Amino acid sequence: MELHIEGVTVELGGTLICRDVSFEVASGSLVGLLGPNGSGKTTLLRTVYRLLRPRLGRVVAGGDDVWSLSPRDSARRTAVVVQEPAHEFDFTVSAVVGMGRTPHKRGFERDSANDKMLVAYAIARVGMTALAERPFGTLSGGEKQRALIARSVAQQAQVLVLDEPTNHLDLRYQLETLQLITSLGVTSIMAIH
Template sequence: MRIDIEDLSIAYAGRTVVAGAQLVAAEGEITGLVGPNGSGKSTLLRTVYRHLKPTAGRVLLAGTDLRELSAVQSARHVAALPQERQSDFELSVHEVVAMGRTPYKRAFAGDDATDRDIVARALADVGMAAAAGRRFTALSGGERQRVLLARAFCQDPEVLVLDEPTNHLDIRHQVELLALLRAQRRTTLVSLHDLNAAASVCDRLHVLHGGAVIASGAPRDVLTPALLAEVFGVRAAVVDHPLTGDPLIAFDHRAPVGTETPAPAEVPIGG
Protein backbone atom coordinates (compact mmCIF):
# COMPACT_ATOMS: atom_id res chain seq x y z
CA MET A 1 0.00 0.00 0.00
CA ARG A 2 1.47 3.30 -1.13
CA ILE A 3 1.47 6.43 1.05
CA ASP A 4 1.24 9.88 -0.51
CA ILE A 5 1.65 12.94 1.68
CA GLU A 6 0.43 16.01 -0.17
CA ASP A 7 1.11 19.62 0.86
CA LEU A 8 0.93 18.65 4.53
CA SER A 9 1.07 21.38 7.15
CA ILE A 10 0.76 20.80 10.88
CA ALA A 11 0.53 23.37 13.63
CA TYR A 12 -0.11 23.27 17.34
CA ALA A 13 0.31 25.69 20.24
CA GLY A 14 0.14 28.47 17.66
CA ARG A 15 3.27 27.32 15.85
CA THR A 16 3.65 25.70 12.43
CA VAL A 17 5.82 22.61 12.87
CA VAL A 18 5.53 21.11 9.37
CA ALA A 19 4.88 23.28 6.32
CA GLY A 20 3.86 22.06 2.86
CA ALA A 21 5.51 18.64 3.12
CA GLN A 22 5.28 16.38 0.09
CA LEU A 23 6.64 12.85 0.05
CA VAL A 24 5.92 9.32 -1.13
CA ALA A 25 6.43 5.96 0.56
CA ALA A 26 6.28 3.40 -2.24
CA GLU A 27 4.57 0.06 -1.77
CA GLY A 28 6.83 -2.56 -0.21
CA GLU A 29 9.72 -0.13 0.31
CA ILE A 30 11.33 1.30 3.45
CA THR A 31 11.15 5.08 3.33
CA GLY A 32 13.20 6.97 5.88
CA LEU A 33 12.76 10.40 7.45
CA VAL A 34 15.97 11.99 8.67
CA GLY A 35 16.74 15.41 10.04
CA PRO A 36 17.97 17.15 13.18
CA ASN A 37 15.94 17.33 16.38
CA GLY A 38 12.91 19.58 15.98
CA SER A 39 12.79 19.23 12.19
CA GLY A 40 9.24 17.79 12.21
CA LYS A 41 9.86 14.06 11.70
CA SER A 42 7.78 12.79 14.63
CA THR A 43 5.05 15.37 14.01
CA LEU A 44 4.68 14.26 10.41
CA LEU A 45 4.53 10.59 11.39
CA ARG A 46 1.81 11.31 13.95
CA THR A 47 -0.50 12.42 11.15
CA VAL A 48 0.01 9.09 9.36
CA TYR A 49 -1.11 7.09 12.40
CA ARG A 50 -3.84 9.64 13.18
CA HIS A 51 -2.51 11.00 16.44
CA LEU A 52 -2.55 14.50 14.94
CA LYS A 53 -4.83 16.16 12.42
CA PRO A 54 -3.11 18.29 9.79
CA THR A 55 -4.02 21.94 9.41
CA ALA A 56 -3.68 21.62 5.62
CA GLY A 57 -2.96 18.93 3.07
CA ARG A 58 -3.72 15.24 3.34
CA VAL A 59 -2.35 11.73 3.77
CA LEU A 60 -3.43 9.19 1.15
CA LEU A 61 -3.36 5.42 1.62
CA ALA A 62 -3.54 3.79 -1.81
CA GLY A 63 -5.27 6.93 -3.06
CA THR A 64 -7.84 7.17 -0.24
CA ASP A 65 -7.72 10.09 2.18
CA LEU A 66 -6.82 8.71 5.60
CA ARG A 67 -9.56 10.79 7.21
CA GLU A 68 -12.23 9.01 5.16
CA LEU A 69 -11.42 5.75 6.95
CA SER A 70 -12.85 4.74 10.31
CA ALA A 71 -10.47 4.17 13.20
CA VAL A 72 -10.89 0.41 12.85
CA GLN A 73 -10.28 0.49 9.08
CA SER A 74 -7.21 2.63 9.59
CA ALA A 75 -5.85 0.27 12.29
CA ARG A 76 -6.20 -2.68 9.91
CA HIS A 77 -4.02 -0.90 7.36
CA VAL A 78 -1.54 1.08 9.51
CA ALA A 79 0.33 0.02 12.64
CA ALA A 80 2.57 2.41 14.55
CA LEU A 81 5.46 2.30 16.95
CA PRO A 82 5.52 5.87 18.30
CA GLN A 83 8.15 7.47 20.51
CA GLU A 84 5.65 8.28 23.25
CA ARG A 85 4.96 4.82 24.62
CA GLN A 86 3.02 3.58 27.58
CA SER A 87 5.25 1.79 30.07
CA ASP A 88 2.69 1.07 32.77
CA PHE A 89 0.97 -1.97 31.27
CA GLU A 90 0.09 -4.29 34.16
CA LEU A 91 -0.15 -7.09 31.62
CA SER A 92 1.95 -9.99 30.49
CA VAL A 93 4.05 -9.71 27.35
CA HIS A 94 1.64 -12.06 25.57
CA GLU A 95 -1.34 -9.88 26.55
CA VAL A 96 0.36 -6.69 25.36
CA VAL A 97 1.18 -8.22 21.97
CA ALA A 98 -2.32 -9.69 21.64
CA MET A 99 -3.69 -6.11 21.83
CA GLY A 100 -2.59 -5.83 18.21
CA ARG A 101 -5.45 -8.15 17.24
CA THR A 102 -8.09 -5.70 18.55
CA PRO A 103 -9.04 -4.24 15.11
CA TYR A 104 -10.13 -7.70 13.98
CA LYS A 105 -12.25 -8.66 16.98
CA ARG A 106 -15.70 -7.89 18.30
CA ALA A 107 -15.99 -6.23 21.68
CA PHE A 108 -15.03 -8.55 24.56
CA ALA A 109 -14.19 -11.41 22.17
CA GLY A 110 -11.40 -13.70 23.34
CA ASP A 111 -8.40 -14.90 21.39
CA ASP A 112 -8.93 -17.77 18.98
CA ALA A 113 -6.35 -20.19 17.57
CA THR A 114 -5.50 -17.83 14.70
CA ASP A 115 -4.86 -14.96 17.11
CA ARG A 116 -2.62 -17.13 19.27
CA ASP A 117 -0.61 -18.27 16.26
CA ILE A 118 -0.12 -14.68 15.06
CA VAL A 119 0.97 -13.54 18.53
CA ALA A 120 3.43 -16.44 18.86
CA ARG A 121 4.92 -15.73 15.43
CA ALA A 122 5.30 -12.00 16.17
CA LEU A 123 7.04 -12.69 19.47
CA ALA A 124 9.38 -15.15 17.75
CA ASP A 125 10.15 -12.61 15.02
CA VAL A 126 11.39 -10.04 17.58
CA GLY A 127 13.20 -12.60 19.73
CA MET A 128 10.83 -12.35 22.71
CA ALA A 129 9.06 -15.73 22.59
CA ALA A 130 10.67 -16.87 25.84
CA ALA A 131 9.34 -13.77 27.62
CA ALA A 132 5.65 -14.29 26.75
CA GLY A 133 4.66 -14.92 30.37
CA ARG A 134 6.70 -12.09 31.91
CA ARG A 135 5.20 -8.81 33.08
CA PHE A 136 5.67 -6.01 30.58
CA THR A 137 6.69 -3.64 33.39
CA ALA A 138 9.56 -5.98 34.36
CA LEU A 139 11.26 -5.64 30.97
CA SER A 140 14.17 -3.43 30.04
CA GLY A 141 13.65 -0.53 27.66
CA GLY A 142 15.00 -2.50 24.71
CA GLU A 143 12.82 -5.50 25.52
CA ARG A 144 9.73 -3.31 25.75
CA GLN A 145 10.62 -1.85 22.38
CA ARG A 146 10.69 -5.29 20.79
CA VAL A 147 7.41 -6.30 22.44
CA LEU A 148 5.66 -3.19 21.12
CA LEU A 149 7.03 -3.89 17.65
CA ALA A 150 5.57 -7.41 17.93
CA ARG A 151 2.23 -5.82 18.82
CA ALA A 152 2.42 -3.73 15.64
CA PHE A 153 3.17 -6.87 13.60
CA CYS A 154 0.08 -8.53 15.12
CA GLN A 155 -2.13 -5.92 13.46
CA ASP A 156 -1.04 -7.53 10.18
CA PRO A 157 -0.75 -4.06 8.66
CA GLU A 158 0.07 -3.16 5.11
CA VAL A 159 1.87 -0.06 6.42
CA LEU A 160 4.28 0.27 9.35
CA VAL A 161 4.99 3.69 10.84
CA LEU A 162 8.00 3.61 13.15
CA ASP A 163 9.38 6.58 15.08
CA GLU A 164 12.98 5.91 16.15
CA PRO A 165 12.47 2.14 16.47
CA THR A 166 16.13 1.47 17.38
CA ASN A 167 16.00 3.62 20.53
CA HIS A 168 17.05 1.68 23.63
CA LEU A 169 18.32 -1.28 21.59
CA ASP A 170 21.89 -2.56 21.79
CA ILE A 171 23.77 -2.90 18.53
CA ARG A 172 22.92 -6.60 18.02
CA HIS A 173 19.20 -5.97 18.39
CA GLN A 174 19.40 -2.85 16.21
CA VAL A 175 20.89 -4.94 13.41
CA GLU A 176 18.30 -7.70 13.91
CA LEU A 177 15.38 -5.24 13.93
CA LEU A 178 16.52 -3.48 10.75
CA ALA A 179 17.08 -6.83 9.02
CA LEU A 180 13.59 -7.87 10.11
CA LEU A 181 12.08 -4.73 8.60
CA ARG A 182 13.76 -5.45 5.28
CA ALA A 183 12.57 -9.05 5.35
CA GLN A 184 8.97 -7.98 6.02
CA ARG A 185 8.80 -5.94 2.81
CA ARG A 186 5.79 -3.99 4.03
CA THR A 187 5.41 -0.36 3.14
CA THR A 188 7.38 1.22 5.97
CA LEU A 189 7.78 4.87 6.94
CA VAL A 190 10.47 5.23 9.59
CA SER A 191 12.35 8.05 11.28
CA LEU A 192 15.95 7.35 12.24
CA HIS A 193 18.62 9.41 13.95
CA ASP A 194 21.37 7.01 12.92
CA LEU A 195 22.20 8.15 9.40
CA ASN A 196 24.34 5.09 8.66
CA ALA A 197 21.45 2.81 9.63
CA ALA A 198 19.17 4.90 7.41
CA ALA A 199 21.62 4.63 4.51
CA SER A 200 21.77 0.87 4.94
CA VAL A 201 18.11 -0.06 5.42
CA CYS A 202 16.11 2.57 3.52
CA ASP A 203 15.24 2.45 -0.16
CA ARG A 204 14.51 6.17 -0.18
CA LEU A 205 15.15 9.07 2.20
CA HIS A 206 13.38 12.35 2.81
CA VAL A 207 15.37 15.01 4.66
CA LEU A 208 13.42 17.38 6.90
CA HIS A 209 14.82 20.70 8.05
CA GLY A 210 12.84 23.43 9.73
CA GLY A 211 9.58 21.61 9.08
CA ALA A 212 10.13 21.30 5.32
CA VAL A 213 11.24 18.42 3.11
CA ILE A 214 14.41 19.79 1.52
CA ALA A 215 15.78 16.70 -0.22
CA SER A 216 14.46 13.32 -1.38
CA GLY A 217 16.01 10.38 -3.14
CA ALA A 218 18.16 7.29 -2.75
CA PRO A 219 20.45 7.44 0.30
CA ARG A 220 23.59 7.70 -1.83
CA ASP A 221 22.15 10.69 -3.70
CA VAL A 222 20.82 12.48 -0.61
CA LEU A 223 23.49 12.00 2.07
CA THR A 224 26.22 14.17 0.59
CA PRO A 225 28.91 16.02 2.56
CA ALA A 226 27.33 19.34 1.52
CA LEU A 227 23.87 18.35 2.81
CA LEU A 228 25.31 16.96 6.05
CA ALA A 229 27.10 20.24 6.64
CA GLU A 230 24.06 22.37 5.78
CA VAL A 231 21.37 20.40 7.65
CA PHE A 232 23.22 18.71 10.50
CA GLY A 233 26.12 21.14 10.93
CA VAL A 234 28.80 18.43 10.77
CA ARG A 235 31.87 17.73 8.68
CA ALA A 236 31.71 14.30 7.09
CA ALA A 237 33.02 12.15 4.27
CA VAL A 238 30.80 9.61 2.51
CA VAL A 239 32.56 6.40 1.45
CA ASP A 240 31.59 2.83 0.53
CA HIS A 241 31.02 0.49 3.47
CA PRO A 242 33.78 -2.15 3.32
CA LEU A 243 31.36 -5.00 4.11
CA THR A 244 28.11 -4.06 2.36
CA GLY A 245 28.95 -1.39 -0.20
CA ASP A 246 26.29 0.90 1.29
CA PRO A 247 27.10 4.59 1.80
CA LEU A 248 29.06 4.99 5.03
CA ILE A 249 29.26 8.39 6.67
CA ALA A 250 32.50 9.13 8.49
CA PHE A 251 31.93 12.07 10.81
CA ASP A 252 34.54 14.48 12.09
CA HIS A 253 33.87 14.15 15.82
CA ARG A 254 36.45 16.76 16.75
CA ALA A 255 34.53 19.83 15.66
CA PRO A 256 31.21 20.74 13.99
CA VAL A 257 31.05 22.88 10.87
CA GLY A 258 32.20 26.43 11.51
CA THR A 259 34.24 25.63 14.63
CA GLU A 260 37.41 24.30 13.06
CA THR A 261 40.50 25.11 15.09
CA PRO A 262 41.99 28.31 13.63
CA ALA A 263 45.59 28.42 12.57
CA PRO A 264 47.89 29.99 15.18
CA ALA A 265 48.45 33.69 14.73
CA GLU A 266 51.83 34.80 13.54
CA VAL A 267 53.93 36.42 16.25
CA PRO A 268 55.98 39.41 15.05
CA ILE A 269 59.74 39.05 15.50
CA GLY A 270 60.69 40.67 18.72
CA GLY A 271 57.04 41.01 19.70
Protein backbone atom coordinates in the same frame (compact mmCIF):
# COMPACT_ATOMS: atom_id res chain seq x y z
CA MET B 1 0.39 -0.71 0.29
CA GLU B 2 1.63 2.60 -1.08
CA LEU B 3 1.70 5.64 1.17
CA HIS B 4 1.47 9.19 -0.20
CA ILE B 5 2.08 12.35 1.81
CA GLU B 6 0.60 15.14 -0.29
CA GLY B 7 1.26 18.79 0.58
CA VAL B 8 0.93 18.24 4.32
CA THR B 9 1.06 21.35 6.49
CA VAL B 10 0.70 21.01 10.26
CA GLU B 11 0.33 23.74 12.88
CA LEU B 12 0.33 23.22 16.63
CA GLY B 13 -0.91 26.02 18.86
CA GLY B 14 -0.55 28.50 16.00
CA THR B 15 3.06 27.47 15.32
CA LEU B 16 3.91 26.08 11.89
CA ILE B 17 5.63 22.71 12.37
CA CYS B 18 5.58 21.18 8.86
CA ARG B 19 4.93 23.04 5.63
CA ASP B 20 3.89 21.54 2.30
CA VAL B 21 5.59 18.18 2.84
CA SER B 22 5.17 15.70 -0.02
CA PHE B 23 6.72 12.30 -0.69
CA GLU B 24 5.78 8.72 -1.45
CA VAL B 25 6.65 5.43 0.18
CA ALA B 26 6.48 2.52 -2.25
CA SER B 27 4.67 -0.61 -1.20
CA GLY B 28 6.90 -2.80 0.97
CA SER B 29 9.71 -0.28 1.27
CA LEU B 30 11.21 1.62 4.22
CA VAL B 31 11.66 5.39 4.27
CA GLY B 32 13.52 7.16 7.05
CA LEU B 33 12.82 10.72 8.16
CA LEU B 34 16.12 12.25 9.21
CA GLY B 35 16.57 15.47 11.13
CA PRO B 36 17.52 17.04 14.42
CA ASN B 37 15.27 17.04 17.47
CA GLY B 38 12.42 19.51 17.07
CA SER B 39 12.42 19.42 13.26
CA GLY B 40 8.88 18.02 12.97
CA LYS B 41 9.54 14.32 12.33
CA THR B 42 7.25 13.08 15.09
CA THR B 43 4.56 15.62 14.17
CA LEU B 44 4.60 14.40 10.57
CA LEU B 45 4.38 10.77 11.70
CA ARG B 46 1.39 11.67 13.88
CA THR B 47 -0.42 12.93 10.79
CA VAL B 48 0.30 9.61 9.06
CA TYR B 49 -1.35 7.61 11.85
CA ARG B 50 -4.19 10.10 12.38
CA LEU B 51 -3.24 11.49 15.76
CA LEU B 52 -2.98 14.97 14.21
CA ARG B 53 -5.07 16.27 11.32
CA PRO B 54 -3.07 18.36 8.85
CA ARG B 55 -4.21 21.95 8.27
CA LEU B 56 -3.55 21.43 4.56
CA GLY B 57 -2.78 18.40 2.43
CA ARG B 58 -3.55 14.77 2.98
CA VAL B 59 -2.13 11.35 3.76
CA VAL B 60 -3.21 8.60 1.37
CA ALA B 61 -2.75 4.91 2.21
CA GLY B 62 -3.76 2.32 -0.35
CA GLY B 63 -5.61 4.94 -2.39
CA ASP B 64 -7.71 6.25 0.53
CA ASP B 65 -7.29 9.48 2.47
CA VAL B 66 -6.63 8.19 5.99
CA TRP B 67 -9.14 10.68 7.40
CA SER B 68 -11.90 9.14 5.25
CA LEU B 69 -11.42 5.80 7.05
CA SER B 70 -13.07 4.79 10.30
CA PRO B 71 -10.65 4.55 13.25
CA ARG B 72 -11.00 0.76 13.11
CA ASP B 73 -10.23 0.56 9.38
CA SER B 74 -7.30 2.91 9.86
CA ALA B 75 -5.95 0.69 12.67
CA ARG B 76 -6.29 -2.36 10.46
CA ARG B 77 -4.06 -0.67 7.88
CA THR B 78 -1.55 1.19 10.04
CA ALA B 79 0.44 0.01 13.05
CA VAL B 80 2.44 2.38 15.24
CA VAL B 81 5.55 1.84 17.35
CA VAL B 82 6.22 4.90 19.49
CA GLN B 83 9.51 5.90 21.06
CA GLU B 84 8.62 5.49 24.71
CA PRO B 85 5.49 3.39 25.22
CA ALA B 86 3.59 4.16 28.40
CA HIS B 87 2.15 1.08 30.07
CA GLU B 88 0.30 1.57 33.31
CA PHE B 89 -0.17 -2.16 33.91
CA ASP B 90 2.38 -4.93 33.80
CA PHE B 91 1.03 -6.96 30.89
CA THR B 92 2.94 -9.99 29.64
CA VAL B 93 4.62 -9.89 26.25
CA SER B 94 1.81 -12.12 24.92
CA ALA B 95 -0.83 -9.69 26.18
CA VAL B 96 0.93 -6.68 24.65
CA VAL B 97 1.31 -8.47 21.32
CA GLY B 98 -2.32 -9.61 21.54
CA MET B 99 -3.41 -5.97 21.67
CA GLY B 100 -2.51 -5.87 17.99
CA ARG B 101 -5.59 -7.99 17.31
CA THR B 102 -7.96 -5.33 18.76
CA PRO B 103 -8.86 -3.68 15.41
CA HIS B 104 -10.07 -7.06 14.16
CA LYS B 105 -12.52 -7.60 17.02
CA ARG B 106 -15.86 -6.20 18.11
CA GLY B 107 -16.30 -4.90 21.65
CA PHE B 108 -15.02 -7.33 24.24
CA GLU B 109 -14.83 -10.29 21.88
CA ARG B 110 -12.54 -13.03 23.18
CA ASP B 111 -9.43 -14.20 21.38
CA SER B 112 -10.20 -16.72 18.68
CA ALA B 113 -7.94 -19.66 17.85
CA ASN B 114 -6.75 -17.61 14.87
CA ASP B 115 -5.91 -14.64 17.14
CA LYS B 116 -3.87 -16.90 19.42
CA MET B 117 -2.07 -18.41 16.44
CA LEU B 118 -1.23 -14.97 15.02
CA VAL B 119 0.08 -13.76 18.40
CA ALA B 120 2.28 -16.85 18.77
CA TYR B 121 3.53 -16.40 15.19
CA ALA B 122 4.30 -12.70 15.78
CA ILE B 123 6.23 -13.44 18.97
CA ALA B 124 8.21 -16.17 17.21
CA ARG B 125 8.81 -13.87 14.21
CA VAL B 126 10.70 -11.42 16.43
CA GLY B 127 12.54 -14.18 18.32
CA MET B 128 10.82 -13.74 21.68
CA THR B 129 9.06 -17.06 22.24
CA ALA B 130 11.06 -17.70 25.42
CA LEU B 131 9.91 -14.32 26.79
CA ALA B 132 6.21 -14.62 25.87
CA GLU B 133 4.97 -14.80 29.48
CA ARG B 134 7.44 -12.33 30.91
CA PRO B 135 6.09 -8.97 32.14
CA PHE B 136 6.64 -6.28 29.49
CA GLY B 137 8.00 -3.85 32.09
CA THR B 138 10.92 -6.16 32.90
CA LEU B 139 12.23 -6.22 29.31
CA SER B 140 15.32 -4.40 28.08
CA GLY B 141 14.88 -1.50 25.64
CA GLY B 142 15.63 -3.68 22.63
CA GLU B 143 13.29 -6.42 23.82
CA LYS B 144 10.49 -3.89 24.31
CA GLN B 145 10.96 -2.62 20.76
CA ARG B 146 10.83 -6.18 19.40
CA ALA B 147 7.66 -6.87 21.40
CA LEU B 148 6.02 -3.73 20.00
CA ILE B 149 7.04 -4.71 16.48
CA ALA B 150 5.53 -8.15 17.17
CA ARG B 151 2.30 -6.36 18.12
CA SER B 152 2.30 -4.74 14.67
CA VAL B 153 2.86 -8.16 13.06
CA ALA B 154 -0.15 -9.55 14.97
CA GLN B 155 -2.12 -6.49 13.88
CA GLN B 156 -1.52 -7.50 10.24
CA ALA B 157 -1.17 -3.86 9.24
CA GLN B 158 0.22 -3.07 5.81
CA VAL B 159 1.79 0.22 6.94
CA LEU B 160 4.18 0.48 9.89
CA VAL B 161 4.98 3.88 11.46
CA LEU B 162 7.93 3.97 13.86
CA ASP B 163 9.06 6.96 15.90
CA GLU B 164 12.79 6.61 16.61
CA PRO B 165 12.66 2.84 17.17
CA THR B 166 16.40 2.63 17.77
CA ASN B 167 16.57 5.48 20.31
CA HIS B 168 18.42 4.50 23.52
CA LEU B 169 19.47 1.13 22.04
CA ASP B 170 23.04 -0.07 21.84
CA LEU B 171 24.50 -0.64 18.38
CA ARG B 172 23.71 -4.37 18.33
CA TYR B 173 20.02 -3.81 19.10
CA GLN B 174 19.87 -0.90 16.64
CA LEU B 175 21.05 -3.15 13.83
CA GLU B 176 18.80 -6.04 14.88
CA THR B 177 15.78 -3.73 15.06
CA LEU B 178 16.42 -2.24 11.61
CA GLN B 179 16.96 -5.70 10.11
CA LEU B 180 13.74 -6.92 11.68
CA ILE B 181 11.76 -3.96 10.33
CA THR B 182 13.05 -4.42 6.78
CA SER B 183 12.45 -8.18 6.90
CA LEU B 184 8.71 -7.67 7.55
CA GLY B 185 8.11 -6.56 3.96
CA VAL B 186 5.48 -3.97 4.91
CA THR B 187 5.46 -0.31 3.93
CA SER B 188 7.39 1.43 6.71
CA ILE B 189 8.09 5.04 7.61
CA MET B 190 10.46 5.76 10.45
CA ALA B 191 11.85 8.85 12.18
CA ILE B 192 15.51 8.63 13.13
CA HIS B 193 18.22 11.10 14.02
